[in-house]
Amino acid sequence: MAGSFRVARLFGIELRVHISWVFIFAIVLYSLWSDVFAHYGWSDQKRITVSAIAALLFFSSIVAHELSHSLVARRFNMAVSSITLFLLGGVANLRQEPPSAKAEFFMAAAGPGMSLVISGIGLALWFGIDTSALPSLQPVSAVAGYLGVINLALAGFNLLPGFPLDGGRVLRSIIWGSAGTGGARRRSPRAAGSSSPACSSCGGSSSSRRVRTRSGGGRSCSRTSCTTRRRSPSARSGSAASCPEPASGRS
Numbered sequence: 158m159a160g161s162f163r164v165a166r167l168f169g170i171e172l173r174v175h176i177s178w179v180f181i182f183a184i185v186l187y188s189l190w191s192d193v194f195a196h197y198g199w200s201d202q203k204r205i206t207v208s209a210i211a212a213l214l215f216f217s218s219i220v221a222h223e224l225s226h227s228l229v230a231r232r233f234n235m236a237v238s239s240i241t242l243f244l245l246g247g248v249a250n251l252r253q254e255p256p257s258a259k260a261e262f263f264m265a266a267a268g269p270g271m272s273l274v275i276s277g278i279g280l281a282l283w284f285g286i287d288t289s290a291l292p293s294l295q296p297v298s299a300v301a302g303y304l305g306v307i308n309l310a311l312a313g314f315n316l317l318p319g320f321p322l323d324g325g326r327v328l329r330s331i332i333w334g335s336a337g338t339g340g341a342r343r344r345s346p347r348a349a350g351s352s353s354p355a356c357s358s359c360g361g362s363s364s365s366r367r368v369r370t371r372s373g374g375g376r377s378c379s380r381t382s383c384t385t386r387r388r389s390p391s392a393r394s395g396s397a398a399s400c401p402e403p404a405s406g407r408s
């Protein structure tokens with residue numbers, strides 16, 4: 158994605174940040190500071206520190222969501238070029254469509270599964286920490302509660318049975334599997350020729366030669382532009398992510 162830069166490498170997959178991510182990070186940080194953590198009676202310095210930590214952990218959970226998609230995709234021999242955080246959430250850039258209904262099912266389900274695991278841990282800490290007995294752990298409880306709720310919402314949103322969300326891919330994989338090999342053969346070319354979502358933290362998608370799973374909001378590239386790119390040599394090589402896709406994981 159043009160305008161993004163590499164910040165790390167996780168399990169051999171590039172983690173990139175698009176310049177637009179700075180804006181959504183600022184918005185999330187402000188909402189945490191001015192609303193979510195505003196009623197605890199903390200000092201301004203403590204509130205902004207806790208808000209910043211919570212915001213970073215939230216976007217880390219989006220990365221974990223996308224990374225789950227990516228690692229499962231790689232388990233099924235699909236190449237993953239990078240994960241990018243941007244304005245609408247996160248997106249995992251895959252270079253090909255899932256080879257089978259089973260692969261698509263597990264790849265699509267992996268992201269929401271990770272979000273649910275994070276949510277479970279966060280909610281457990283939130284309910285489990287007795288802040289009246291351990292007041293020093295109040296910030297930990299507050300951040301854990303926020304992460305628990307936001308990741309639960311993220312998983313729920315991405316499991317909606319429509320494209321380009323993870324739920325749409327899960328549904329398609331079930332239909333694909335139910336149709337059998339013949340149905341799979343009929344569906345593969347069409348799936349490869351379109352961009353379909355596989356993800357979530359804010360959304361998620363994948364397209365034939367270049368598949369993207371995203372977390373975040375909506376899809377921003379047009380089918381026409383995506384098709385054009387797929388036909389180009391660079392698109393076929395999957396070397397660069399030029400088709401912006403929204404993420405839904407964002408919240």
Ligand SMILES: [Zn+2]
Pocket residue numbers: 222223226268269315323355356357358360361370371372
């Ligand atoms: Zn996802």
